[in-house]
Amino acid sequence: MSEGVKGRLKIYLGYAAGVGKTYRMLQEAQSLRQKGVDVVIGYFESHGRLETIAQTEGFEVVPRRVLTYAGSQFEEMDVDAVLRRKPAVALVDELAHTNVPGSERLKRWEDVRALLAAGIDILTTMNVQHLESLNDQVFHATGIHVRETVPDWVVDEADELVFIDLTPRALRNRLERGVVYAPEKARRAMENFFTETNLTALREMALRHTAYEVEEKLVAGPAAGETAGGPSDAQPAARAERILICLTGRPSSAILIRRGKRVADYLHADCLAVHVKMSESDAEAVERHMSFARNLRIETHVVQSSDPARAITEFARSKGVTQIYMGRSLPQPWWKSFRETIVQSVVRQASDLQITIVAERRRSGTA
Amino acid sequence: MAALNDRRPDPEELLRRVQDTERRASRGRLKIFLGYASRVGKSFRMFDEGRRRKERGQDVVVGAVQRGVTADIAEILGRLEVVPSIAAKYAGRDYEVMDLAALFRRHPEVCLVDGLAYDNPPGSRNPQRWQDVRELLDHGIAVISAVNLQHIREQQSEVERITGKRAANSIPQEFLHEADEIEVVDAPPEALLDRTGNKNTYDSRSLAELRELALLLAADVVDRQLQDYLEAHDVAARWGAQERILVCFTARSDAREMLKSGMRNKARFHGALLVAYVEQADLREEDREKLNANLALAKELDAEVHCLKGSDFVQTILDFAREQRITQLFLGHSGRPQRAWLGRTPVDRLIDGADGFDVRLFPHGSKP
Numbered sequence: 001m002s003e004g005v006k007g008r009l010k011i012y013l014g015y016a017a018g019v020g021k022t023y024r025m026l027q028e029a030q031s032l033r034q035k036g037v038d039v040v041i042g043y044f045e046s047h048g049r050l051e052t053i054a055q056t057e058g059f060e061v062v063p064r065r066v067l068t069y070a071g072s073q074f075e076e077m078d079v080d081a082v083l084r085r086k087p088a089v090a091l092v093d094e095l096a097h098t099n100v101p102g103s104e105r106l107k108r109w110e111d112v113r114a115l116l117a118a119g120i121d122i123l124t125t126m127n128v129q130h131l132e133s134l135n136d137q138v139f140h141a142t143g144i145h146v147r148e149t150v151p152d153w154v155v156d157e158a159d160e161l162v163f164i165d166l167t168p169r170a171l172r173n174r175l176e177r178g179v180v181y182a183p184e185k186a187r188r189a190m191e192n193f194f195t196e197t198n199l200t201a202l203r204e205m206a207l208r209h210t211a212y213e214v215e216e217k218l219v220a221g222p223a224a225g226e227t228a229g230g231p232s233d234a235q236p237a238a239r240a241e242r243i244l245i246c247l248t249g250r251p252s253s254a255i256l257i258r259r260g261k262r263v264a265d266y267l268h269a270d271c272l273a274v275h276v277k278m279s280e281s282d283a284e285a286v287e288r289h290m291s292f293a294r295n296l297r298i299e300t301h302v303v304q305s306s307d308p309a310r311a312i313t314e315f316a317r318s319k320g321v322t323q324i325y326m327g328r329s330l331p332q333p334w335w336k337s338f339r340e341t342i343v344q345s346v347v348r349q350a351s352d353l354q355i356t357i358v359a360e361r362r363r364s365g366t367a
Numbered sequence: 368m369a370a371l372n373d374r375r376p377d378p379e380e381l382l383r384r385v386q387d388t389e390r391r392a393s394r395g396r397l398k399i400f401l402g403y404a405s406r407v408g409k410s411f412r413m414f415d416e417g418r419r420r421k422e423r424g425q426d427v428v429v430g431a432v433q434r435g436v437t438a439d440i441a442e443i444l445g446r447l448e449v450v451p452s453i454a455a456k457y458a459g460r461d462y463e464v465m466d467l468a469a470l471f472r473r474h475p476e477v478c479l480v481d482g483l484a485y486d487n488p489p490g491s492r493n494p495q496r497w498q499d500v501r502e503l504l505d506h507g508i509a510v511i512s513a514v515n516l517q518h519i520r521e522q523q524s525e526v527e528r529i530t531g532k533r534a535a536n537s538i539p540q541e542f543l544h545e546a547d548e549i550e551v552v553d554a555p556p557e558a559l560l561d562r563t564g565n566k567n568t569y570d571s572r573s574l575a576e577l578r579e580l581a582l583l584l585a586a587d588v589v590d591r592q593l594q595d596y597l598e599a600h601d602v603a604a605r606w607g608a609q610e611r612i613l614v615c616f617t618a619r620s621d622a623r624e625m626l627k628s629g630m631r632n633k634a635r636f637h638g639a640l641l642v643a644y645v646e647q648a649d650l651r652e653e654d655r656e657k658l659n660a661n662l663a664l665a666k667e668l669d670a671e672v673h674c675l676k677g678s679d680f681v682q683t684i685l686d687f688a689r690e691q692r693i694t695q696l697f698l699g700h701s702g703r704p705q706r707a708w709l710g711r712t713p714v715d716r717l718i719d720g721a722d723g724f725d726v727r728l729f730p731h732g733s734k735p
Contacts, residue, residue, distance in 0.1 A: 010555075137608070140723060160555045163582065167398070167548040200593045204586050204608035207551065211582035211637065218575050259725065266635045323727075328718060344715065347728060351700050354628075356727040357718050 004119035009112070010160040011095065012125045013210060015202040016194065017047070018180035019166040021125040022093055026055035029091055029123060033058065042090040042115070042122075043077035043108075049179065062090075067100050074100040079111045082120070089121040096130035096148045109154050126150060128206035132296060133262040136255050141201040144193060151296050152265065156216065163210040168199035212266070219268075241269035244321040245298065246312055248275065249282030252327045252360055253289045259358050260325040261296050269323075272299040274315050276308040309345035316350060323354040388599070391547075395504040398548040399483065400513040403581035404574055406559055409513040409552040410436070410481050414443045416511060417479045421447060426476040430503070430510075431465045431496065433482045447479070457488035464491055465499050470508070477509045484518035486536045497538040501545075514538060516581045529576045530569055543588050551585045553578070583637050610638030613693040614670070615684055617644070618654035620699030622661035625729050629697060630668055638694075643673045643687055645680045681716045693724045700731045 012021040022045070033039045041061040046053045062085055065078035076099050082090055092115070097108040105111055112122050129138045132149040139145055155161065166174075175186045175194060245260040247253050257273065264271035273293045275286055290300045305311035316324055329341035340348070347355055398416075402409035410433065421427040429449040436444065450469050455462040464487050470478060480503075485496040493499050500510050517526045517533075521540040527533040543549060556574035569577070590609055612632050614625045626642075633640040642665040644658065665672050677683030688696055698714065711719075718726050 141608070160557070162555055163551060163553040165551040165553060165585075167550050169548055170550075197593065197596060200589060200596065201608060204589045204593065207582050207586035207589060208608050208637065210553065211579045211586065214575050214579040214582065218572065218579070267631065268635075343718065347700065347714070352730050354727055354729055356695075356725050357721070358725045359721045359723060 007116040007119050007121040008159040009116055009157065010121075010123050010162070011155060011158045012123070012162050012164050013206055014125070014127050014164045014166075015129070015206040016127060016171060016199060018171055018174055019164050021127075021164045023049075023052050023055060024162070024164050025091060025093075025123050025125055026052065029059070029089070030055060032089060038088040040082070040085060040087040040090055042082045042092045043094070044091060045093045047180070048182075051179070059091075060087075067102050069100045069102055076100060076103055077108065077111055079104065079114055082115060083118050086118065087120060089123065090115060092122055092124045095124045095126040095154075096150050098148050107150075109150050113154075126155075127202075128209055129202055131155060131209065133258050133265070134205055134209070136258055137205065138202070141205075142193070142198040144198075152261070153297050156213065156265075158213075161210060161213045163206060165203075165207075168196055168203060171199060172196070241267055241323060242319065242321045243267075243269050243271045243323045243325060244312075244316050244319065245271065245273040245293070245325045246276070246327070247273050247286065247289050247293065247300075248327065249285035249289070250327065250330075251285075252358075254292060255360060256325055256327050256358050257289065257293050257296065257298065260356075261293075261298055263325075263356075272301065272319065272321075274301045274303055274312065276311045277302055277304050278306055278308065309340075309342050309349055312342075312346055313349040316353060321353065323356060324350060325356050325358060328357055328359060393507060395507050395509040396548075397500070397504055397509070397546045398511045398550065399543060399546045400511075400550050400552055401516070401543075401581060401585055402513065402552045403516045403577040404559060404569065405515055407552050407554050409515070411440055411443075412550070412552050413479060413481065413511050413513045414440055414447070417477065418443050418446060420477060428470070428473060428475040428478055430470055430478040431463065431480045431482055431485070434463075448475075450478075455488045455491075457490075460488075462486070462488040464488065465496060467492060467499055467502060470503060471506055474506070475508060477511060478503055480510055480512040483512045483514040484534070484536045484538050495536070495538070497542050501542075516577055516584070519543065519584070522580060522584060525580060526577065529573050529580075540584075543584075544591060546588075549585060549588055551582065553582070586637075609692075610636035610695065611641065611691060611693050612638060612695045612697065613641045613643055613688055613691065614665070614697045615643055615699075616658060616661055616665075617699060618647070618650055618658050619731075620661075621729060621731060622664060625697045625699065626661075626665060626668055626670065628727075628729070629670070632695065640668075640670045641673060641691060641693070642670045643675055643684065645675045645677055645683050681713050681720065684717065685720045688724055689722070695725045695727060696721065697727050697729060699729050 012025045014021040029039050039059065041056065041059045043064065044056060044061070046056075062078060062081050064075040065081070067074050067076060077092060092108065092112055095109050095112060099106060099108060099111070105114070112124060115122055128134060129142075129144070129146045130148055130150050131152055133152045135146060135149055171180075172190060172194060174180050175190055178186060180186060181189055241264075243260055243264045245256055247257070260273075261271050263269070273290070275290065277286075290302075293300050301315070303311045303315055312324065315321075324346065326343055326346065329343045343357060400409040400413045414429075417427045417429070427447060429444065429447050431452050432444065432449070450466055450473055452463040452465050455464055463485070465480065480496070480500055483497050483500065487494055487496060487499070493502070500512060503510050516522055517530070518537050519540050520537040523533055523537060556571040556578065559574055560571060586608070610632065612629050614622070614629045616622055629640045632638065642662070644662070650658065662672055673687065675683050675687055677686075684696070696717075698717065700714070714728065
């Protein structure tokens with residue numbers, strides 16, 4: 001109907017459950033409400049934490065929607081009801097949440113985008129380990145495979161990002177006191193995920209990522225005063241870089257995509273992906289990777305050829321690529337060991353380009 | 368030639384670590400709240416933590432308060448025991464000095480100290496308040512304190528570049544590393560502008576720059592804590608949150624291009640840039656000269672240069688990369704056509720052995 005302005009998105013970023021993201025969000029929402037702003041709770045997860053529940057006092061809560069899936073009942077945010085209610089600000093906890101099958105949208109961040117598009121300001125929470133580009137790094141550091149992820153661009157587009165800090169020691173104290181989880185769950189959590197080293201590593205990632213987002217806004221935003229429009233003073237203008245990710249149907253392609261995109265984002269480089277189609281054998285896996293790449297806003301291409309190395313090199317040249325990202329070639333059986341691998345062959349043919357070979361991020365054997 | 372970094376901690380360093388550990392055992396714990404600008408709310412967070420600890424039964428007193436506290440802080444102070452500081456005047460300037468003698472007599476479990484970077488007047492027991500805090504810690508009293516980025520000595524030039532101002536009093540950054548915990552008090556710049564109500568302090572851009580600086584400083588402190596912890600518990604170093612780039616020099620590599628890219632990556636990722644080369648005995652004179660010129664350039668660019676010894680180039684580099692938690696390794700193409708039928712080249716072996724880091728190959732020589 002009305003051609004409204006997009007709502008503003010504010011994310012409270014933490015590094016683990018229990019650091020106080022939801023609490024802080026509610027606290028700020030309370031002060032908005034006291035100023036007369038029309039705030040409602042679109043979705044809120046109390047986890048039975050009393051201090052947090054106390055903060056919801058006085059808020060209007062939009063009732064959740066109940067869905068039945070596989071014989072069980074699940075509650076999700078009722079996006080349509082929030083849209084009908086159309087508050088100035090809605091609180092939506094846990095941005096990385098995956099909706100139960102049968103929901104209109106797969107992910108809560110998609111629900112949030114629908115609310116933003118309707119001109120509703122959103123306050124939301126997430127943990128750094130849910131960022132897509134950090135997925136492999138999180139696994140490497142903690143041994144945890146995080147399944148629910150949010151594409152980086154969703155977070156990049158947030159108007160405000162606030163880092164909610166708590167030291168790992170304080171967080172572990174809270175667990176011990178039973179503030180975060182019930183005692184039995186807390187004990188198991190402290191032995192597994194909530195170890196001092198895991199928490200410290202995640203906290204460092206959250207600090208660095210917040211710093212990165214702050215810097216991105218500085219670079220993108222209008223320069224203060226008279227220098228607007230001119231080249232940034234701090235860094236010399238670098239030659240525009242273009243990164244090409246070579247996709248296959250192999251599982252390691254997901255790592256390649258995340259890593260290539262992350263480097264491209266940091267370097268402000270263009271990022272595109274190509275798959276050289278030789279047969280139909282792993283078409284489904286390839287398509288999955290291609291759609292994953294598109295989901296991260298990478299431009300994807302398919303090239304048909306029986307000579308992948310040549311096809312990659314020619315494609316890279318035609319697109320003005322400066323850096324090629326490839327996975328490691330699989331170990332060759334002995335009877336083929338005299339033949340060049342695809343990586344070797346690209347290295348030879350594209351010797352005027354930078355070529356990055358991405359290793360799998362395995363977890364080191366230590367604790 | 369300029370000094371080269373050694374890979375292993377020297378005995379002095381090891382001794383310092385042992386003494387550190389011993390000292391910490393009997394020492395009070397230090398927790399510092401770090402803010403990027405005044406009014407970000409760090410004092411409130413500090414006193415609020417004191418209040419919560421007291422409610423949980425800890426023996427908490429206030430050792431130092433800043434002048435002109437806000438209403439919400441005053442409300443908390445009303446519920447806490449305050450050991451009054453001593454007012455002093457020197458050369459026309461007013462000072463508030465923490466009453467150490469009274470605090471030692473009172474000997475609480477936890478002491479809250481605001482304004483960590485305050486100076487004491489000449490003739491005091493310690494020239495600066497952070498040194499008073501150190502004494503409290505040495506007496507087994509835990510301290511919770513708060514400090515602003517602009518008061519961290521090593522950050523002051525950068526803060527001055529951003530804001531045009533330099534605070535007169537400061538604490539050494541090393542003192543942050545002495546803290547058992549530091550907690551960042553973060554808020555978007557807009558919140559500060561609202562709160563202060565006057566836009567003439569700093570604009571939102573300066574505040575954003577300060578904010579980034581504080582977050583990165585905290586990340587570095589946290590990173591060091593993690594490495595210390597891993598070392599103390601004899602856990603192998605692992606891939607951290609920081610991008611660490613290793614540029615490998617060989618006698619004939621195009622160092623300039625690799626260093627340029629390395630610098631750019633370092634700047635964008637706020638990472639570390641290391642340069643390594645494996646010593647070769649039988650280098651030709653011209654290659655030696657070129658290598659030396661490249662090393663000089665690396666040092667000029669402030670890269671950390673390491674000279675490695677090892678009979679096997681590939682294995683030496685791989686070991687070093689693992690030990691240094693490298694995330695990207697830069698290497699020149701061999702420059703000669705690869706003859707795969709003669710077996711795998713060193714580059715192939717390096718790629719095969721790269722566990723947990725990327726290998727980026729650079730074109731050899733100058734490009735059109």
